[in-house]
Amino acid sequence: MKPIIGIPSDQLVEINPRMPGDYPAYAPHDVKEAIFAAGGIPIILPFPDDNSHAQEAARDAAALFNGLLLPGGPDVDPLFFGEEPIPEIGITLTAKDRFEIALIKETLAANKPIFGICRGIQILNVSLGGTLYQDLKAQYSNYAIQHSQATLGHFPTHHIRTKKQSHLQSILGDEVVVNSRHHQAVHELAPALEATAVAPDGIIEAVEGKSQNILAVQWHPENLWHNDPTEFKLFTDFVSRAQG
Template sequence: MSKIIGIPLWTHSDVVRRQETNNSFVEKLISLNAIPLMYPQQPDDRSVDEFINRIDGLILTGGADVSTVLYKEEMSNELQETQYHRDLVEMKILKKAVEKQIPIFGVCRGLQLINVFFGGTLYQDIYSQFDNPFLHSDKNNKGYEYHHMIETKEGSILRKVLGERDYVNSIHHQAIKDLGQGLKVTAKASDKMIEGIEHESLPIFATQFHPELDKYNEKYIDIFKAFLEMIK
């Protein structure tokens, strides 16, 4: 039977308000015989509960900066667009998924949101707050370009998939500062920036890079396979 994977949508404000997602996640899941189930950016408890009851796994995708309200910091001048309503909806979904021990995979902003959920904090802007960072933002805005090497931790999901070291793409200007409770680091860039995490006891892992954009790395599909294998 196909596994149903929940993906919260985000709201794009234009002439018409739209709900969106990154189609690369949809394509990856379908290629692996999983069924993506989208959830609109609505905080209604009944709807969230119904969504949680129907999914086997949850993916939290990239996007706008996480609101500093969630980790109790004042906004820096380098903070970019935030979507507080999206934060609240996804935190509600994340809380219920954690309570049911539903496997969770976070990507980029998803990693950051997971870290904040467990009490961690973020660098609001790595280029002004992190010591000598590499370029972590794709200047060509293509997403699949390689940017830097990561080193994975022995015994981690990323070590199993990528090996000890591999190049990854990079499209972020925020990153984990203080690690959340119960989380462990599973990958770092050579500049010491955190690129992967797992939970010590719950079926949760996340990447700061973007395995859904796999034009130049065929191993990335195996990260999605590893996520689906977490679902019993």
């Protein structure tokens, strides 16, 4: 049996001229295709608008899959890590955050693996008690490289260095060039996580669970795997972990 990979949905909040009044739930195309290519079966998990249903929906959803993939998406609402929003923050979806935080906790309680991408590393850190830079240019004094690249997403633009003897190092090696499309990032790291890759300016680019089956990265390997077999290993590794 191929492992089932749950992917929390995003939601189209802008008015859709082809479907007025509808707000479709969707997941990134390249993430879905990477899971298929790696031997998994992706399922999209929409979040309930009613916050009172978030916990039950997360518990029921976690029973359906073998592994949880947290994709990129909107900014994380800073109220979930005890801060007010600064002027530079982007669009947030509180209902999505609430559902994903509950989903992460249910997944870990069931001892199922998690793989996070971009926003995924951020909501994972927040769900486990960490905080974020709401905007790197406004809040990170050592900001020195372009973390929100101007070029297309399938072009890698800056280096990261992995931690020695980490699981990530065994997949990628000591140093790789990655793409970068983010303005939020991990600030205070959650106690259950350890940083296993950093950018040249010190921003955390990957985390792993100290005692749980977690790997999350700040870049977008789903945009790179077609032309980079090393980046594809992140997906095959995750599907393999979900296979058990």
